[in-house]
Amino acid sequence: MAEVTYLEAIRQGLVEEMERDPAVFCLGEDIGAYGGAFKVTEGLLQRFGPDRVIDTPVSETGFVGAAAGAAHMGLRPVCEMQFIDFLSCAYSILTNYVATARYRAFLPCPMVVRGPSGGYVRGGPFHSQNPEAAFLHTPGLKIVCPATAADARGLLKAAIRDDDCVLFFEHKYLYRRIKEELPSGDHFVPLGKARLAREGKDLSIITYAATVWKALEAAAELEREDGLSVEVLDLRSLLPLDDEAIVATVKKTNRVLIVHEDTMTGGIAGEITARINELAFEWLDAPVRRVAAHDVPLPYAPQLEDFVLPQTSDIVRAARWVAGY
Amino acid sequence: MVAPSAPAPLLGDPAGPGREQLLELYYWMRLTRSLEERLVNLYRQTKVVGGLFRSLGQEACAVGSAYALRREDVLSPLIRNLGSMLVKGATPVEVLRQYMARGDSPTRGRELNIHFGDVVDRNFIGQISHLGDMVPVMAGVTLSFRIRREPRVGLVYVGDGATSTGAFHEGINFAAVQRCPLVVIVENNRYAYSTPTEKQCAAERLADKAAGYGIPGARADGNDVLETYRVTWEAVERARAGGGPTLIELMTYRRKGHAEHDNQSYVPAGEIERWARENDPVDRYIGVLTGQAGVAAEELEAIDARAREEIDHATDLAEASPPPQPLDGLVGVYADPPAMPVLWYRAGIRSAVPAHERPASWGTHDG
Numbered sequence: 001m002a003e004v005t006y007l008e009a010i011r012q013g014l015v016e017e018m019e020r021d022p023a024v025f026c027l028g029e030d031i032g033a034y035g036g037a038f039k040v041t042e043g044l045l046q047r048f049g050p051d052r053v054i055d056t057p058v059s060e061t062g063f064v065g066a067a068a069g070a071a072h073m074g075l076r077p078v079c080e081m082q083f084i085d086f087l088s089c090a091y092s093i094l095t096n097y098v099a100t101a102r103y104r105a106f107l108p109c110p111m112v113v114r115g116p117s118g119g120y121v122r123g124g125p126f127h128s129q130n131p132e133a134a135f136l137h138t139p140g141l142k143i144v145c146p147a148t149a150a151d152a153r154g155l156l157k158a159a160i161r162d163d164d165c166v167l168f169f170e171h172k173y174l175y176r177r178i179k180e181e182l183p184s185g186d187h188f189v190p191l192g193k194a195r196l197a198r199e200g201k202d203l204s205i206i207t208y209a210a211t212v213w214k215a216l217e218a219a220a221e222l223e224r225e226d227g228l229s230v231e232v233l234d235l236r237s238l239l240p241l242d243d244e245a246i247v248a249t250v251k252k253t254n255r256v257l258i259v260h261e262d263t264m265t266g267g268i269a270g271e272i273t274a275r276i277n278e279l280a281f282e283w284l285d286a287p288v289r290r291v292a293a294h295d296v297p298l299p300y301a302p303q304l305e306d307f308v309l310p311q312t313s314d315i316v317r318a319a320r321w322v323a324g325y
Numbered sequence: 326m327v328a329p330s331a332p333a334p335l336l337g338d339p340a341g342p343g344r345e346q347l348l349e350l351y352y353w354m355r356l357t358r359s360l361e362e363r364l365v366n367l368y369r370q371t372k373v374v375g376g377l378f379r380s381l382g383q384e385a386c387a388v389g390s391a392y393a394l395r396r397e398d399v400l401s402p403l404i405r406n407l408g409s410m411l412v413k414g415a416t417p418v419e420v421l422r423q424y425m426a427r428g429d430s431p432t433r434g435r436e437l438n439i440h441f442g443d444v445v446d447r448n449f450i451g452q453i454s455h456l457g458d459m460v461p462v463m464a465g466v467t468l469s470f471r472i473r474r475e476p477r478v479g480l481v482y483v484g485d486g487a488t489s490t491g492a493f494h495e496g497i498n499f500a501a502v503q504r505c506p507l508v509v510i511v512e513n514n515r516y517a518y519s520t521p522t523e524k525q526c527a528a529e530r531l532a533d534k535a536a537g538y539g540i541p542g543a544r545a546d547g548n549d550v551l552e553t554y555r556v557t558w559e560a561v562e563r564a565r566a567g568g569g570p571t572l573i574e575l576m577t578y579r580r581k582g583h584a585e586h587d588n589q590s591y592v593p594a595g596e597i598e599r600w601a602r603e604n605d606p607v608d609r610y611i612g613v614l615t616g617q618a619g620v621a622a623e624e625l626e627a628i629d630a631r632a633r634e635e636i637d638h639a640t641d642l643a644e645a646s647p648p649p650q651p652l653d654g655l656v657g658v659y660a661d662p663p664a665m666p667v668l669w670y671r672a673g674i675r676s677a678v679p680a681h682e683r684p685a686s687w688g689t690h691d692g
Contacts, residue, residue, distance in 0.1 A: 025472070051472045057502055062495030065461025066468055072444055073469035093492065096455050097462065103658045104436045105451045107444065139658050139665070163660035240662075278669075 004182050007175040009149035010040055010114075012182070013156035014078065018048055021076060024160055027054040027063050028080030028115075037082045038116055038175060060089035064113060068098050068165075071111045076160060081115030084169060085129040098165045099140030112159045116172035117145075118210055118261060119293075119309055123172075124300035130209075130262040130293075135167055136239055136271065142166040142191055143239040147212035149180045151236055154189030162191060171210045178213075192237045194245035200231035203323050204249040206272060207259040208235040211310060215259055218315035228323055238268055246272060247280050254285040255322045259315055264292040286325035291318045347618055350392060350550050351625060354384040354607050356632040357408035360417050363636050364424055368585055372644075374426040375437045380405035382548070382580035385606030386512050387482075388412055389553030390575070393561050394480055399466050400449040401459045403482040405512065405579070407439055414447035415439075417636050421643035434649035456487035460496030460509060467505035467564075478506045478564045480557070486517025488531055497570065501538040506564035508557065509572045512547060514579035519591040532574035540570045547575030548606040551613070578604065651676045 004012065018024045025048075026041055032055040035042030045053040056063040060081065067077035081087050087094075094113070101107040119128035135141050144159055144166055146152040152170065159166035197212055198219050205215040212234045219230035233249050235242065250256055256276060258269035269290040276288055291310045299305055361379050368377045380387060387408030391400055394413070402409045407420065422430035424438055431441035432451075442451035450466070452459050463481035470477040487493050488511055500507045511531050515522055528534065535542025541563070545556040553575060560571035578600040582589045589597065614620040652675065655665045671677070 054503070057495070057498055059461075059495035059499060061458075061492050062461045062464065062499040065458060065492065065496060066465030066499055069462040069465025069467075070469045070472075071465070072450065072462075073466055075469050075472070077465075092455060093458055093461065097453050097458050100453070102660065104432060104440070104453075105442055106432075106657070107442070107450070108660070142659075 001181045001184065003179045004149055005176050006146075006149045006152050006170075006178040007038065007040060009153040009182060010156055010170060011042070011044075013153040013160075014041065014044065015047070016186070017157055017160045018044070018052065021160075023074060024076045024078065025052040025054065025070075026078045026080065027056050027067060029056055029058055029082045031055060031080050036080060038172065040170075041080065060086050061093050064090040065093045065097065067111045067113075068093070068101065068109050071109045072101070072107050077111045078160060079111065079113045081113060083123075083127050083129075084115040084117035084131060085126045087113065087115065087131055087167070088134070091134070094135070094141065094165070094167075095138045099138045101140075102164065103140060108163060109165050110163045112156070112166050112168050114156070114159075114168035114170060116175065117169045118171040118173055119298050119305060120173045120210065122300060122302060122305060123298075125297040128298040128305075130169075130260070132167070132169055132238055133262055133267050136268055140164070141239060142237070143169070144191060144237050145169045145171070145209040146236060147171070147174070147197070147209055147234050149178050150182050150187065151189050151195070153182060154187050155191065155236060157186075157188050158191050166191070169209065173210045174213075189236070192240040192242055194242035195234045195236055196231065196245075196249075197234040198230065198232040200229040201253055202229045203255045203257065203319055204231045204233060204253045205257050205259055205315065205319065206233045206235065206246060206249065208238065209261065211259045211261050211315075214310065214312045215315055217312045218319060221312070221316055222319055222323075226320065226323070228319070230319065241272070241275070243275060243279065246275065250276055250280040251283050254283055255325070256284070256286075256288045257291060257315070257319050257322050258288065259291045259310060261293055261309060263295050264290060265295050267292050286322050289318055289322050291315055344618070346392075347614060348620065348624070348628065350388060350554070351610060351614060352628050352632065353388040353392070353408055353412050354550065354610065355629055356411055356417070356635070357384045357388065358607060359629070359632045360411075360420060360636055361407065363640060364421070365585065367421070367425065367640075373424045375424070377424065377585040378404045378438055378583075379581035379585065380407055382600060382605060383512065383514055383577045384408050385550035385553055385610065386510075386547040386575045386577050389550040390480065390482075390510055390557040390573075392554050393558035394478065397448060398478045398480065398561070399444070399463070401452060401463045401466075401479070401481040402439065402449060403452055403459075403484060403487075403512070404439065405484070405514070406482050409482070410439060410449055413449045414443070415441075415449065417639035418642045421639055422646050425643055425646070426649070427643060427646035428649035428653070429646050433653060435654075455492070457483060457490030457492035457496070459483070460487075460493050461499060462496070463507055464496045464500035464503070464505050467500065467507040468503055470506055471504065476565055478508065478561050480508045480510065480561065482510045482512055484517055485511060485513040485515070485522045485525055485531060486520065488534065489525055497538055497540075497572065500570045501540045504567070504569040506567075507570045508560045508564055509570060510557070511572065511574045512577055513574050514577045516579050516583075516592075518583040518587075530574065532572060535572035538570075538572070540572060542572045542574070544574040544576065547577035548604050548609060550606060550610050577606075648681070
């Protein structure tokens, strides 16, 4: 079977779900005739027609709210944010309306909001954000961040079939850089289950999205140069978090480094650290440490962006500190 | 009792079958007013847990517009649309249980006042407090009708205040571009909390905003229940026929404060009294019914008595309703998992505090 990019895997997932279930439809800015800013939805308009691939006005609140209304009526909308940075435009309606609908009103709201997130692409402050932590604090939402092409397709299919709202953070750095053969058939990755990206016994790196690949690079280097056996846990879902997998890796290696591309303060690494403290304190041989972006808006120039964001060399240095504690 | 399947636009004909509908309109308006009066009593007895929102003087807006819908049409009410909800099938006991935060209320104690709905049978959707948000949501509800070729219509209410929000603009614009079968009613009751309409918007007529969206706009006397019905019915049937959204501005007046605690100190002297004296929608409609429609006063009194009896009965039921079970507060955030876990320090504990008191500092008066 041919190799498929992370981006093509997402498109495959969309097409398969739209073919499987006539209730699934897409809406967003420039997703129809143009096929989306990154071409994720290319060809969908021709295939499914304008009632199922809807070009919307520039109005994130408008089309996320409309998706919620359509979802109440039994449809399964998939919204595209042209860049995930614009998700904040729909913050209120997502957190106040969508996330509370089932609890306060028993209103089903099965919908997906997906779009390109992340940096390392010289996108500057408004085309590189990682806003997942802002939504982690909202009961009622689910959050998914795939790192591989197979997961991108499998998790998207799970998200579309889920009966609640799932925020689906695609990483634009991975769109065309990650390529693999996909599992055959109706392959489906359950929400809330982490994946062991690499097994090890000396140290665990817990991460998600693009930094999974940097963690794997770092793990290879640490093995080669330091003889360290590093485990890499790819969370895949941030909400719900896979506590079981986190605790299992802590108990196995007793040393933990948490890595994310999002900024440090208020990032999900803090939450994971707290859970490890509560659930597995006595298993730790070293303090849990974090590698994350510096607490600044993401700058444009390569020299600045590369300094602000976590790099493979940062992970190597931090891992050595944890391993040597 | 719910709205008839396809009310005729010929309500004004007292000789024909329209007479029954004319009296139904009166019943819904009376039921709305009397139910709110009962809620005031319960509020003063501190049996209403949260705030109380009145629609005194706006009953014609709510009832006349909702009466233009069919059962399968979907309505999204605002805080002063108790009457619309009753027409759509909400019952007094549901409303009382909601206000009294009972465990068998439509939201099982999760939400306040008339923030509740039913999309399974009666087809109304509970609002949230963020004004304007229901417009995009209803754009999506009606988009689903268009996509599925269902001959159904949506009706969403906003106040004069909500027309200032981004959500209102984005929602109505989306509906207009997609030609969704949606009717947007702006109830212009002169005040958004304490802010008069002229400080909300520099346009003289909110209905004129329709031009900016390329859709028809209309303004009508919201204290005339028949006029309200007529203008809404036209918009509803245009939407049903594929003609897209309409923006209707209904002119009315909020005679009570934003909520029962609000003393309306910001209202010019004499204004409320003048509206009560000269432009009460129930009084006006009684005039129409007993005048040109030839309805006997006794017939209206019988309807008043019927409404009172229903409310008495509903009050008895609501007072006997149980409080929610505290642990139910963790149920239903997601379909999966069905309940959130109890936090570690609460393990085995069924109630967090010995007594659940309404904060005394919130007050129980309206002065």
